[in-house]
Amino acid sequence: MTVMATQRLIVSGRVQGVGYRDYAVRQAKALGVTGWVRNTRDGRVEMLASGEDDALGRFVDACRSGPTLARVDAIDAHPGEEERSAKGFTKRFTA
Template identity: 60%
Template sequence: MVTQRILVSGRVQGVGYRDWVVRTAQRTGLTGWVRNVRDGRVEIFVSGDDETVAKLVEGCHEGSPLARVEHVEAYSAEGEKQTKGFTKRFTA
């Protein structure tokens, strides 16, 4: 089990990116959340098995069809509070 925080920058707000993350995470059994950040990025907090989380991080480089991802930064969030299910949260 691994927990990561992912920050995605580029044209990722208002293009269905968060919905894509939610669908992908729920389909693959990941837990966590996704939200917009006021600076224009999308933040993802995700937990699951190593391989599935790695596939999500890899997929974040593409995201939704209308997104134009410029940068994906993923780092360990071990020790942070786990969640149940996968949800979309309000902007931080």
């Protein structure tokens, strides 16, 4: 049985201006995770990610390291509500 999960993630550190959102999109697509990623005005990155439990866990693990120029200090993860209209994993405008 496949268990689906959704996580809302807030990533802190040096995560803006270093290709972090593009990295998250690539990782999500490779793992079959849907949702979105966006910068926040306070310098963090916010994501809503949905997928099979195992794939979502691997996605969060990948986000802990990020791309080469990033420095991830913390990821605050909470259960989230899946967006039924989500197709793929997309970048959104800053919130």
